[in-house]
Amino acid sequence: MKWFKNLWQTLNKPAKYLTLGSISLTAFIMGVIFWGGFNTAIQATNTEEFCIGCHSMESKPYQELQKTVHWSNHSGVRATCPDCHVPHSWGRKIARKMEASSDVWGWFFKTVNTDEKFESKRLEMASREWGRFDRDDSLACKNCHNYDSMKWEDMSKLAQKQMKRAAEKDQSCVDCHKGIAHILPDMGTARAPELIAEVGTGPSKFDAGQDYFTALTKPLFFSSNGDVEAGTLNVATKVKVLESKDNRVKVAINGWRKKMGAGRVIYLEFGINMLTAQLTKDAARAEGVINGFEEKEDDMTGLKWQRVETELWTDAEYLITEQQPLWDYARDTFRSSCSVCHTQPDEAHFDANTWPGMFQGMIAFVNMDQDTQALVQKYLQQHSSTFVKEKH
């Protein structure tokens, strides 16, 4: 404290012995040294050598990049890590450097130091990177690539069509071109992290007799503690919780099944192929698992349908209280994923039994994990002309 007081006393008075010239000169020189040093240091963190200084960056993304056109190509121009992953404007660059403090954290606590850990976090890391590209319409790509400089004649007819449409909207490049510089994460097996981020994992306590909706496709079990699976419960399905025990809940599932084979698939309504649950053969044949009620014949197919009810156990998670957030997420996903390549048809353009074929025919063109696929398909069926009366 005394030290500080002394310092303040000295600083608070005009200098008696140091000349104004020497003070301003040293200040000026220090300013230059500081600013030069600071930017040199920032520049040093913006080199590929620095990026691949971490083993996890060198062994995975850097090796993957070497197999792509961004590493070697006929024009001999290549992209380095910071070209795409660090913004070029000064303010954003500084912000990104601050964000990188979490990378230091990850390095320190060895978050992705092994192959397995890296792969299990690949989707999360890739999603974050895609988010960054989305935020500024893939500015990182557009620092080099320019819609105005594209030579349409050299492109195939299909590429021209897609590219011109994208150019009109100044579309973000990674909307379509994901996985061009690194291996694409396995979207098929991941459990819809973005969906869950939006709708939540559901309540921790359940009210008996209350209706809930599945936020993911869930396993069904015979009992509250057994490992034997009785089937799967489809996403966005309404179930009534009957009781809770340990980490499971007993749910009542109502629907219709076709009277053929084991009749193990339960549909939402008579004559409509909207999945509610799929039981295993054992479960469907077991005494007292499925209770059958009245039967009806579908004139279109000549098949007999039977109304059924079943009570089975499922994990007490991903059961949410409202269905609307699921539909909202599905609608946004449907609109954004499908409109990337074409004008998406209205939901009510097809009926509930036509949508699955339409949807499955297109699914290969987009990255959608299985839960999201099932959800979007169900959304389309639920909002098809079968249920929505203003028809085409």
Next chain:
Amino acid sequence: MTAKQLNKDTDKQTGENKKRKELKALGFIIVVLFPVLSIFAIGGYGLIIWLIQAFGGVIPH
């Protein structure tokens, strides 16, 4: 030694002392304090942009 001479000596001494103090203060400010403050200011600026973006704001390029 006369009283006058003695006075001059102490003056010189306090003068040396004062000069050292001024140099120390200057050194402290331009080598330590201001660089540290600048780095904090730049870091804070970066943090603000980061937070704005994290909460969905759009920063013009």
